[in-house]
Amino acid sequence: MTLSARRVKSAGMSIETEETTGALIARLAAARRGQRGALLPLLHDIQHELGRVDREAVAAVAAELNLSRAEVHGVVSFYHDFRDRPAGRHLVQYCRAESCQSRGGAAIEAALAERLAVAMGETRGDGQVTLEPVYCLGLCAIGPNALVDGAPVARIDGEAAIERIAATVAA
């Protein structure tokens, strides 16, 4: 079983300790015990902690919630948000929906992918950045838009805006 280095607060002090994936998921599941329809919130918790929901996590969740692995896999694979391997150190989620397209989104997408040297939907070879499509961030009058490491960026309308994103993900 994979070990994941985790910081756990204990007795008021912060100490570095090792927690297995199974133990982590057991702890997260315990916090959700009694909550109805807990699977989706639990999967969000796991992805937040581990950066992914992989096969091992699926098996642990199934055991915790008394579901079959097939059921859990079915849910995990249904939703676009869950990934089975971690994203790059930086995550750029670029909007592809109609409103952003109407403001030249497709051309900007191509330029952004070229500048970041990563194809849409992929993680760059050095693990520095992942470029993913999203369909609408609700910023539809000021597109094209993206979330860069969770922060909204609007009016990605040319080279200057692309360079700012490139600078963020280079860090």
Next chain:
Amino acid sequence: MTRVYISRDMASVALGSDALAEAFERAGCTVVRTGSRGLFAIEPLVEVETAEGRIGYGPAGPEDVAAILAGSHPSRLGPIEALPFFARQQRFTFARCGIVDPLDLAACDWRGLRAARAMAPQAVIDAVKASGLRGRGGAGFPTAIKWQTVCDARADEKFIVCNADEGDSGTFADRMLMEGDPFCLIEGMAIAGQAVGADHGYIYIRSEYPFAVETMRRAIALAEPAIAPFTLEVRVGAGAYVCGEETALLDSIEGKRGQVRAKPPLPAIQGLFGKPTVINNVLSLAAIPFILSEGAEAYAAVGFGRSRGTMPVQIAGNVKHGGLFEVGFGITLGELVNEIGGGTATGRPVRAVQVGGPLGAYMPPSMFHLPFDYEAFAAAGGLIGHAGITVFDDSVDMAKMARFAMAFCAVESCGKCTPCRIGSTRGVETIDRIIAGGRGGEAVEAMPQMRNAKAQGRSVEQEIGLLRDLCDTMKYGSLCALGGFTPYPVLSALDHFPEDFGGASALTEAAE
């Protein structure tokens, strides 16, 4: 100390309002973070409190602070309410949005909820009935009928579910309301709970709206005493567009794949966890406090035909003055796009607008006389949906947009019904062949055992015939609006912009 108001709406933050707020704090001002007023061309916007009221400046950056505080900055807009974009609006639902601190409990008087709690549940439902409120999520189904059904259902437990899975491109009203006035939605849900006898509610918010999730969670914690014994909980989606369909949303809350359920049973009878459930859009529930506090007549007094009250219209895409424009039904599409929106941002002619998100029809300027009204749009082969208008200039390729509609459906289909799951992929392929100018015969079709296959390929006209046939199957054979409405953008693009689909072209050489 000078008091200034700066939005912390996700759109405002994307345009730089955080840096602006920090700059004003450094200058010694008291900064109140509000929701967005809803006109993005003037953002980042700062409003300075003066003896003459709040004076707006925008767009403004951190470097403008001194000049703004001196009152001499050229971006001075005056009182925001007086700008033409705002003066023409009727803000019933968004009355507080952009004005108050969204988490300031003192700004919310709960008058609607107090009025509802002084009434019999049936009287609350009757008030909603009298207001003429129809589901703002897109279908336009009378809200009171859903409530009545749940009220009349006998069960040990009932639920109120708010559909905040606003996935349609060109729409952002739900997001703005949740970030700008979350108590309005909370109050509406508590009133719904009182009316139908439900103690618990869920707000299902898409994961693409992290600001709304955060604001709603904090607002619910603050509002707990005000709405007790009613309780609320936020659930976060996981990137599946189809969960905006109400039954898929219920399955998703239950922790399942967000697949559409066959109806009946209606959610009002057997909804969440098999219990009677009111499921309404954010804007429907957020309209409720006004109806209870100001009276159903005041709400129904504005509107057009059977579409009563106001609609928070979202003007988006390639448009000069994009934003949120709440107004009574009946305003024409042309007024919204040209007068209020100011035409395209690029300055080129408007070629098409898509109303109602990815499942809405593309309309050419020749349809701009249409009044914003459920029935008028339906009669013209379109839909209002969630009232998002996406504007395109003349550089748009409508065949590509039609292809995108099918491709989006293919990506987002829940897979439960065949017309949507398979039809969308076949639709992409068919449109690709139309764009390529038809198809030639293929080797496999020429094989002797393929006795019934046509060996000579298909012309563009034949491919278009196939596409129309496919759209017909999807429209009438799909389980929900995703597969059922994807034909709207495809067929409207074909009907109104045939020149983008190659028009009449001869059979390809390969066919002979």
